[in-house]
Amino acid sequence: MDVSYILDDLNDAQRDAVTADSPGTLVLAGAGSGKTRVLVHRIAWKIKVEGLSPYAIMAVTFTNKAAREMRGRIEELLGGQLHGGMWVGTFHGLAHRLLKAHAADAKLPDNFQILDADDQQRLLKRIHRELNLDDSRWPPRQSQYFINGHKDEGRRSAHIDNPGGDLYLTTMLQVYQRYEQICQQQGVIDFAELLLRALELWRDNPAILEHYQQRFKHVLVDEFQDTNAVQYAWLQILAGKGMPITAVGDDDQSIYGWRGARIENIQQFSKDFADTRIIRLEQNYRSTATILKAANAVIKHNSQRLGKELWTSGEEGEPITLFAAFNEQDEARFISDRIEDLLKEDYRRADIGVLYRSNAQSRTLEEALIRAGLPYRIYGGQRFYDRLEIKNALAYLRLIALRDDDTAVERVINTPTRGIGNRTVETIREYARDHQLSLWRALLAIIEGGGLAARANNALRGFVSLIEDLAQQTADMSLDARVDYVIQHSGLIAFHEKEKGEKAQARVENLQELITAAKSFEPEDEDGDELRQFLDQAALDAGDQQAAEHEDSVQLMTLHSAKGLEFPAVFIAGVEENLFPHKMSIEDPSRLEEERRLAYVGITRAERKLFLSYAESRRLYGQENFNSLSRFVREIPSECIDEVRINNTVSRPTSFASHSASQQRAAESGIVLGQRVLHSIFGAGVVLSFEGQGASARVQVNFEDEGSKWLVLQYANLELLQ
DNA sequence: CGGCAGCGGCAATAC
DNA sequence: GCCGCTGCCG
Numbered sequence: 001m002d003v004s005y006i007l008d009d010l011n012d013a014q015r016d017a018v019t020a021d022s023p024g025t026l027v028l029a030g031a032g033s034g035k036t037r038v039l040v041h042r043i044a045w046k047i048k049v050e051g052l053s054p055y056a057i058m059a060v061t062f063t064n065k066a067a068r069e070m071r072g073r074i075e076e077l078l079g080g081q082l083h084g085g086m087w088v089g090t091f092h093g094l095a096h097r098l099l100k101a102h103a104a105d106a107k108l109p110d111n112f113q114i115l116d117a118d119d120q121q122r123l124l125k126r127i128h129r130e131l132n133l134d135d136s137r138w139p140p141r142q143s144q145y146f147i148n149g150h151k152d153e154g155r156r157s158a159h160i161d162n163p164g165g166d167l168y169l170t171t172m173l174q175v176y177q178r179y180e181q182i183c184q185q186q187g188v189i190d191f192a193e194l195l196l197r198a199l200e201l202w203r204d205n206p207a208i209l210e211h212y213q214q215r216f217k218h219v220l221v222d223e224f225q226d227t228n229a230v231q232y233a234w235l236q237i238l239a240g241k242g243m244p245i246t247a248v249g250d251d252d253q254s255i256y257g258w259r260g261a262r263i264e265n266i267q268q269f270s271k272d273f274a275d276t277r278i279i280r281l282e283q284n285y286r287s288t289a290t291i292l293k294a295a296n297a298v299i300k301h302n303s304q305r306l307g308k309e310l311w312t313s314g315e316e317g318e319p320i321t322l323f324a325a326f327n328e329q330d331e332a333r334f335i336s337d338r339i340e341d342l343l344k345e346d347y348r349r350a351d352i353g354v355l356y357r358s359n360a361q362s363r364t365l366e367e368a369l370i371r372a373g374l375p376y377r378i379y380g381g382q383r384f385y386d387r388l389e390i391k392n393a394l395a396y397l398r399l400i401a402l403r404d405d406d407t408a409v410e411r412v413i414n415t416p417t418r419g420i421g422n423r424t425v426e427t428i429r430e431y432a433r434d435h436q437l438s439l440w441r442a443l444l445a446i447i448e449g450g451g452l453a454a455r456a457n458n459a460l461r462g463f464v465s466l467i468e469d470l471a472q473q474t475a476d477m478s479l480d481a482r483v484d485y486v487i488q489h490s491g492l493i494a495f496h497e498k499e500k501g502e503k504a505q506a507r508v509e510n511l512q513e514l515i516t517a518a519k520s521f522e523p524e525d526e527d528g529d530e531l532r533q534f535l536d537q538a539a540l541d542a543g544d545q546q547a548a549e550h551e552d553s554v555q556l557m558t559l560h561s562a563k564g565l566e567f568p569a570v571f572i573a574g575v576e577e578n579l580f581p582h583k584m585s586i587e588d589p590s591r592l593e594e595e596r597r598l599a600y601v602g603i604t605r606a607e608r609k610l611f612l613s614y615a616e617s618r619r620l621y622g623q624e625n626f627n628s629l630s631r632f633v634r635e636i637p638s639e640c641i642d643e644v645r646i647n648n649t650v651s652r653p654t655s656f657a658s659h660s661a662s663q664q665r666a667a668e669s670g671i672v673l674g675q676r677v678l679h680s681i682f683g684a685g686v687v688l689s690f691e692g693q694g695a696s697a698r699v700q701v702n703f704e705d706e707g708s709k710w711l712v713l714q715y716a717n718l719e720l721l722q
Numbered sequence: 723c724g725g726c727a728g729c730g731g732c733a734a735t736a737c
Numbered sequence: 738g739c740c741g742c743t744g745c746c747g
Contacts, residue, residue, distance in 0.1 A: 063736060092737045116737080135743090136730085191737050226736090259735065358733055360739090380735075417723065540737060560734045582733055598734085621732060622738040 006044050006077070010037075017279045018042045020246075021050075024276030026224075026269050027248040030310045031295070031604035032286030032566065036066075039220060039248055040073045046218055047078065054086035056217035060235075061090055062226055064541045066564070070222070087216075091231050092191060093540055095198035099189075102208055106201045109187040111402055111532075114539035118386060119407045120144060120190050126410075126429075127178050133171065143175045151192035152228045152260030154199070156180065186406050186438070195230045202237050209237065216243060224249030224269070228260035236272055245273055251306050252299050255560060255598045257591070267306065284310040286566050286607050288317020294610070294636040295603040301635055302593045310604070319642040322633060323613040328361070328574075331615045332368035334644075335571050338611060339374060339554060342569055349375060353555045353567035355602050357580040360620060361573060362556055369554060379557035383542040384517075389496055389507040393514055394538055396490045397483065400471045401531050404438035413439075416495035419459035424452065466490065479530050480518040487511045559602045570606035576614045576627035599632040612641075676721040677701060684721065 007015055014034055017027045018041045029035035043059060046052045061067045071088045075081060087094060096114070103110045115123065124140040124147075150160060157176040162169040183189060189197060202209040219239050221227070224247040227235070239245040247269055254263040270276035284292055292310045299305070321338075325331035339352055354365060354376075362378060369376045384390060392415055395408035414420040432442035446452060447460050470489060474482040487493050496507040523533045555567065559580075574580055580599070585591035603610060612633055618625050633641075675687045685701040701718070 065736095090737065096737095114737090117735090139731095194737080255734080256736085258733080360732080363739095383736090419723080421723080542736070558734060584733065619738080 001048070003045075003048050006041055006048060010034075010041065011283055013279060013281050013283065014038050014041075017281065018045050019049075020277055020279065022275055022277035023242060023244050024270065024273035025244075025246040026266070026276050026278045027246065027281060028266075028278060028306055028308055029248055029250055029281040030284060030308050031250065031253060031601070032284040033281035033310070034285060035248055035250075035281065036070065036073070036222075038281065039222060039246075040070060040077060042246060043074055043220065044077045052217050054082055056215060057220070058087040058094070058216050058218070059089075059220040059222070060094060061088075061222045064090055064093070066090075066222060067093065090540070091227075091234075092194050095194045095234075096536065096540060098198050098201060099194065102201055102205070105205050105208060106197050107184075108189070108197070112187045112189055113398070113402075113405060113407065114194070114536065115183065115188045115190040115407065116386070116539055117144075117191070118391065119188075119411075122410065123182065123407070124175065124179065127175055127182070131174060131178065133175070138171060143172060143179075146172045147176050147179060148190070148192050149260065150176070151190075151196055152230060154196060154230045154233060156196075185436075186404075188407060192230070195228075195234065199230055199234045199237065202234070212238060213241070213243060218244045218246070220246045220248070222248055225251050225254035225263055225266045226256050226261045227265045229262055229265075232262065232265045232268075240272060242274065250308075252302070252308065252597055253563060253601050255563065255594060255601060257594050263304075267304075278306075280308055282308055282310055284312045284604075285314075287312065287604060288315060288608060290317045290319060290640050291603060291606050291610055294320055294640045295600050297637050297640075298596060298603065298632050298635045299600040302596055304593075317608060320636065320640050321609075321611045321644055322641050323611065323644045324629075325613055325615045327617045328364045328615045328619060329368070331573060331613045332364045334613055335365065335573060335611070336368040336372040336374060338571070339369075340372060342609070347569055349552045349554045351568040352571070353557070353562060353565065353569070353605060354571045354573060355557060355559050355562050355605065356573045357559055357582060357598075359558060361579075365556060365573060369556075375551050375553040376556050377551075377553040379555060380561040384510070384513070385538045385542065387507075387510055389492065389510055390514055390538075393483070393487050393490070393492055393511060394535060396467075396470060396486045396492070397531060398535055399440075399467050400474065400482075400486070401529070401535065403440040403467070406432075406439045409439040409443075412490070413463060416491045418462055419455065420463060421456070424456045424460065427452070479521060479534055480515050482531065483518040484515050487514065559598050562605050563601050566605055566607055568607045569609040569611070570602070571611045571613065572602050573613050574615065574618070575612045575630040575633050576618065577630055578625065578627045579618065579620070580630055580632070596632060599630075677718040678721050679716060679718055 007018065010018060011034075014037065017025070017038045027035070027038060029038065039059070043057060046057060047054060059067075059070060061070060067089050071082060074086075074088075082088075087097075089097070099106050099108060099112070103112060121140055121144055124143050125135075128135060128138060128140050128143070150156075157173055157180055160169070160173060160176075162173060183193070202212070216238070219235065221235060226249070235245065247266070249266050251263055251266050254261060254266075257263065270278060287295075287310075289312050292312055296309055323331070323334050325334055335354060339349075339354075342352060343349065356362060356365070359381075366376065366378075385394070392412055395405075395411040398405045398408040399412070410425075413425060428439055428443045428446060431437070431446055432439050435442065435445070437445070443460055444464065447457060447464065450457065452460070466489075470486055473489075474485050477485060493508060493511055496504050496511070498504075499507070518534060521530075521534050521537070523530050525533065555565075557565075559572070572580075578586065581592055581595035585595045614627070614629055614633075616626065618627060676684060677687060678684050679701070682701070687701055701716075
């Protein structure tokens, strides 16, 4: 059999990674080194050469997009459909599949529902109210972080000790317990729970685990550096006792520590999985030598690396352009001007990526692009299925499928408004709580009991008959006709049509788009309930963010969402201390290293041209900030950089005595931005920024020996220097 | 119920 | 500076 097509066009390291027959294989794949290619070809190798059935392979990714791409590329390479036998999906998707198959053993009802981040927050808000927690002291967001953080580490409320009885922990645990109780009672599970349950299912049911251990002969994991504790434990319980496993990842691209990812997992891998072979992919096919030199130089400042150095056989390329802008508008104008230059060369708009650290930066950039008449597209932002109007429409559909869905009832009982006020809903909640009923059953009982005012009672009846009508009328319809009927007859379309503003227009369009999504939906299980599968998919899939790709446009996104993408030309805006690295990460060495990895990710997105820019003065959150050039740029060898001088058409004030409010306040205290000061401990430095007033006034000083620090002016006792 | 004013908070974000 | 939530009022 000729299998050369599997190995042709691969370099030695890639070929090694594709054919390795070690029990454990860890592929450290640098940016642009052909990682996905190796994964896809390795799967083809397993099937075509080693003779594994696709049925015996499991491949796990983090995003649906990556899973789709992998499946597509395998099918392309093997020249045929991969019937459902092979398990390719996200951790969450596969966990869901597992729990659906063994719902009872996982102690879940067959029709369990997924609680997404937004639904989770709503539920927590209600719990806070129920427990009489003051929202300003106990923001529901905090409980959400607490719960998800612990679940990501595999801890349920019962696992968390609170020996000191400290108020914070006591309160959080109380919320966590109540939350667990309600979720269990209502048969809903959040994203973290999906993973934790799947882990517990295997841990507590050896027979089920054994079935999968016998079934799968090889597991492959993409983006291994992003796994959290539960995902790692899940892989370990499945494959720890000798099932061959391939992990592909790059410790230098671990940028999701804040959502539970544990970079240590990739370091731990060879200890937990027997006889691991480590293969490094260091040849880069994406960027010029100059860009790689810069990336290598930056990432070298991190400790605790597994170690890797990217190289290319390609050309040196042009130097990196660094632009010092006067302010963020000046920076945005520089970017749009350079984009216009690039378009005069052989670049298309879609070849250009503009990356930034935080979403708040995008507005200024957008304004400049609009002014220049350059079409652009923003990646990320709100997921399609997270939009309010879509969630409302889905809630109606969920109620059609299952009346006892409290989350859905809460959402649409009075949307569009139908005279069921907060009082009435509170009565229903109370009744449901007291009688251990779902909200739907509770409201039916209340209608029968007639304890409500006639008006409220009628309104409730109206809601019940609406849902029953939607269910009956659409019972025999196709999925898309059903969606269409529901958004019309629930009144959602009319509701948003009479709303004012651009937003309303977009909402109506999104609802129409939902019909399109339903039309093109292909159920995985032909015999299963199509509506149910559609709803599950909606909960687990962000929806295609690429939908609007009809026009050739400049690509705007955060550095995080740029991971995995590449552009011939890349702009990284705002390379400033306090912005990138972000202020909140600067003090903590491990978070600072994560910021540096983010810089590495950003730099390695560029194929041919890289532009870095920073603003000497930046308005953010209504505050004027004077930040210095990012340390990450200073880590790039100077021969790689071509610094562009400040555009002389921009008038640059010669002193800092301007009229901005923050500067005036600074002046009142005798401190001027740019002022040299002396601190009794930290020594001499320059004032970079100033915020707050009176007792809360703080200054940021860049000390010559200690780096930059924020000081409370009142206590700092700064001595002004000449 | 809808509209508006006031207030707090504010990184990144897949599933 | 802006968004979103709350709370008050008509």
